[in-house]
Amino acid sequence: MPAHLPSLNDRVALVTGGSRGIGRAISIALASAGAAVAVNYRQRENEAADVVAEIERAGGRAIAVRADVSAADEVKAMIQQVESRLGPVDVLVNNAGTATIVDIDDLTEAEFDRTLAVNLKSAFLCTQAVLLGMRAKRWGRIVNLSSAAARGAGLVGIHYNTSKAGLEGLTRGYAARLAREGITVNAVAPGPIDTEMAGPLKASNVGERLPVGRLGEASEVADVVLMIVGNAFITGQTIPVNGGISFI
Template identity: 65%
Template structure:
C-alpha cells in the first residue's frame, strides 16, 4: 500500500532533537520527504536525516536561523531544489530561557518572540507560494500550554506562544478556501531536554502521572496533517492538567 504522504515534502523547523526530531521521523514514516532544519546542532540534524534515508526515505538536514528572513528564504529554496516544493510546514523551532519578571531583559524578550513567533510568520510566508500553486498545504505550529496558563518559563514565553496561536487562527481564516489548513498543537510537560533541565523535575502535578513523550506530540501533528476539515484549531496535550 502507498504511504499516505508519498510524494509530499515536509519542512520541520528545529528538527534536530526532541519534539522536532520525532515529528520529522513520523512524517518520513508516512512517506514524506523531510527537510530537517537546525540552527546549531548539525550532527544531531544529520543523524535524524540519516535515520530517514536508512529507512528508504528522502531527507535533508538544512541549517538556518529561522528568525532571519534571508536565511528562511534560502532554506525554503534549498529544500524545494533538493526535495521538491514544500507541502507540509511544521513550525517547531523555539527557545525557552527561564526568567522571572524582574530579571527578564528587553533583549531576551525580543529574542524569544523572534524565534518562537516571528519565525513561524517568516516560514509560512516563504512556503505559501508553493502550497498555493498546488492548492494543498498543511501548516502545524507547535505552541504550548503556556499560551493559556502561567507556565514556568516566563512572560516572554507566554506571549510568544499566545501570539503563535493567534497567528494560527489568522492564517487559517485566510487560507481555508485555498486548500491549506493551519492548526496548532499545545503540549505541556513533554519529556524533552527543556523539561529535564528543571522546569518540572517530577510529573507530580500531572493527573496522568507521567510526562508526555515527543512521539505522542508527533501523533497529534500527524492527525492534523491527515485531516482536511480541521483548521484554525489548537489541540492541547497535557495529561489532564487542563481542559478546553
C-alpha cells in the same frame, strides 16, 4: 504503512528545529508516512545528520538544512535549498523555539525580543515563504508548535507565554484566510514533555502532579501532528497534548 497514518507519498515536509526533541519525533513520523523531510537546524548539525540517517535507514528521504529561522534572508535561502533538492514544501511544521527561564524581575528587553523572534516571528517568516507553492497546488498543511503556557501561567516566563499566545493568534489568522485554498493551519500545544529541555520540569516533579502521572513523550506529540496533517477539515484549532494539565 499502518492504517492510522496519512499517506504523504510525493509530499515534501519541512520541520524547523527538527534535530532534537519534539522536532526530531515529528520529522521521523512524517517520513514514516511517506514524506520527504527537510530537517532544519541552527547549531546542532550532527544531531540533524543523525535524524536524516535514521530516516534514510528506514527507506525514507531526508536532508538537513541549516538556517536561523528568525532571520528573513536565511529563511529565504533555506526554502530555496529545500525546493531545489526535494521540491516545494507541502507540509510546514513550525517547531523551532527557545525557552529560557527568566522571572519578571530579571527579564530584559533583549531576551523578550529574542524569544518573540525565535518562537513567533520565525513561524510568520516560514509560512510566508511556503505559501506560494501551497497556493499553486491548492494543498498545504501548516502546524505550529504552541504550548500549554499560551493559555496558562507556565514555568518559563511571560516572554514565553506571550510568544506562544501570539503563535495561536497567528494560527487562527492564517487559517481563516487560507481555508478556501485547500491549506489548513493548526497549532499543537504540548504540556510537559520529556525532552532535553525538561530538566526543570523533572526537578519540580511536574509529571507526578499531572492526571496521567507522568511527562509526555515526544512521539505522542508527533502522533497528533500526523493526525492534523491527515485531516482536511480541521483548521484554525489548537490541539492540547498535555496529560490533562487543564484539569489542575
